[in-house]
Amino acid sequence: MLGLMQHWPLLCHKIIDHAARQHGRREIVSRSVEGPIVRTTYGEARARALRVAQRLAADGYRRGDRIATLAWNTARHLETWYGIMGMGGVYHTLNPRLFPEQIAWIMNHAEDRCLFVDLTFLPIVEKIASSVPSLGRVIVLTDGAHLPATALANVVAYEDWLAGADGDFDWVSLDENEACGMCYTSGTTGDPKGVVYSHRSNVLHAMMAAQPDAMGVNSRDVILPVVPMFHANAWGLAQTAPLIGAKLVMPGGRMDGESIYELLDTEKVSFTAAVPTVWLMLLQHLEETGKKLPHLKRVVIGGSACPRAMTEKFEKNYGVEVVHAWGMTEMSPLGSLGSLKPEYAGLEGDARLDIKEKQGHPPFGVEMRITDDDGNELPWDGKTFGRLKVRGPAVASSYYGGAGADQFDADGWFDTGDVAHIDQNGYMQITDRAKDVIKSGGEWISSIELENLAIGHPDVAEAAVIGVAHPKWDERPLLIVVRKPGRTVTREALIDYMAGKCAKWWLPDDVAFVDEIPHTATGKIQKITLREQFKDYRLPTA
Ligand code: AMP
Numbered sequence: 001m002l003g004l005m006q007h008w009p010l011l012c013h014k015i016i017d018h019a020a021r022q023h024g025r026r027e028i029v030s031r032s033v034e035g036p037i038v039r040t041t042y043g044e045a046r047a048r049a050l051r052v053a054q055r056l057a058a059d060g061y062r063r064g065d066r067i068a069t070l071a072w073n074t075a076r077h078l079e080t081w082y083g084i085m086g087m088g089g090v091y092h093t094l095n096p097r098l099f100p101e102q103i104a105w106i107m108n109h110a111e112d113r114c115l116f117v118d119l120t121f122l123p124i125v126e127k128i129a130s131s132v133p134s135l136g137r138v139i140v141l142t143d144g145a146h147l148p149a150t151a152l153a154n155v156v157a158y159e160d161w162l163a164g165a166d167g168d169f170d171w172v173s174l175d176e177n178e179a180c181g182m183c184y185t186s187g188t189t190g191d192p193k194g195v196v197y198s199h200r201s202n203v204l205h206a207m208m209a210a211q212p213d214a215m216g217v218n219s220r221d222v223i224l225p226v227v228p229m230f231h232a233n234a235w236g237l238a239q240t241a242p243l244i245g246a247k248l249v250m251p252g253g254r255m256d257g258e259s260i261y262e263l264l265d266t267e268k269v270s271f272t273a274a275v276p277t278v279w280l281m282l283l284q285h286l287e288e289t290g291k292k293l294p295h296l297k298r299v300v301i302g303g304s305a306c307p308r309a310m311t312e313k314f315e316k317n318y319g320v321e322v323v324h325a326w327g328m329t330e331m332s333p334l335g336s337l338g339s340l341k342p343e344y345a346g347l348e349g350d351a352r353l354d355i356k357e358k359q360g361h362p363p364f365g366v367e368m369r370i371t372d373d374d375g376n377e378l379p380w381d382g383k384t385f386g387r388l389k390v391r392g393p394a395v396a397s398s399y400y401g402g403a404g405a406d407q408f409d410a411d412g413w414f415d416t417g418d419v420a421h422i423d424q425n426g427y428m429q430i431t432d433r434a435k436d437v438i439k440s441g442g443e444w445i446s447s448i449e450l451e452n453l454a455i456g457h458p459d460v461a462e463a464a465v466i467g468v469a470h471p472k473w474d475e476r477p478l479l480i481v482v483r484k485p486g487r488t489v490t491r492e493a494l495i496d497y498m499a500g501k502c503a504k505w506w507l508p509d510d511v512a513f514v515d516e517i518p519h520t521a522t523g524k525i526q527k528i529t530l531r532e533q534f535k536d537y538r539l540p541t542a
Pocket of ligand 1: 186232324359
């Protein structure tokens, strides 16, 4: 017997329709690339998205076409997403922090036909356009007055281009399983891989993200997504905020402490999200100026591990709740969030920080398991760690073009490449990337746990741990450290500091001091480069 309920396809443009109808006057505030703060509303954003869709269709772009964006978080960028999706196109976010050749590679792989680009990134496009034969129009997200002279063919200012459409357009009727968005993984190993979101997965993800124990946002919130739309969908906030009708504050290209503080303060932001690096800059600014955060209630921190000291500062010094989150481009991207279940709600001090250091528990819509290398499921005891696997309606089922097929198993589990343990209450903690785990005498050592310990030393600015070849143990940990300016901490002092805080056999065999640790385009430590740099390193114990 079948249910007798309506078929109402889950389509992304229904989100902006709902926002315009129910929350039409709610503001979207952007720090524009040209400089000034610009104010618009969900009502206006929908009207302009319809014009984007109409104009794209008039230019000959069709259902399924990949339309790239290379842009900061602004209302214009948001309108282009909804316009692209509403004409049946596929928005494809490009990460401007990649090398131009990598961007060209990705554009060619996706066969992007059109590009919306911010003024900031026009020089990148000038460099690569001739090597992307599929590329047609380049639409610069500005008005005619700000459009600079360029040798690029087929360039137009967004506002001039948009003037050619009156918005008399019906969203294209689509199947909810059709593609609506695309984002490539950062490709720390091998070529980047394309993740293709569907209308259905994006809508379900936005509903998942809004759950009280996930992002827990509502129409009374003011949301500042510092995490870029080109980094894993701004963690879903470009869809979640309009879905629940919250005021949106878009930071444009300025993410330094002072600029972020200004928006938090003047717009009375209650909820924000970004990687730890952004929060380091903000906390430093607050410490230097003695400013406080009276409006901010919650900050989601993820993308890489949130240091314990950061959680402590936000919660103790500023009264802001930290929610540590984990996810991946392949998961749209939310996987787990660290809100406190009743089992942990009353904890204080170190016991609370111990739980906040974990990456949290999955919302409804994400299933998790940990397995050994042979695929046997491991217990949830908060100690035993293994390969972290996930499945759900907003988790990739394969990569574009069939790359990386070995990460997807027959039962529908996706191997995240992360290594983790899960406790009795379902809280997951990442202990490593599978390829970064240090295998010493057949046992695993968590490089992330050692890094977290080292970073707790007051003289350490940044730390990375890699496995280095050892004749007896196969691999042993080497700690690589950037000291804070003017500090002189020694190898012995650091190892002494870590002793007693982890198993004795985990302690690094040596410490190397460097001026800089290399990072990827999404701000993660580039271990592949470090391993290359230290491949001939001889440990004193070898
Ligand atoms: P991306 O697809 O660029 O967001 O990268 C996803 C990867 O970032 C994950 O597989 C993890 O290795 C890492 N990651 C994300 N969030 C966290 C976190 N909170 N703690 C540790 N690693 C994280």
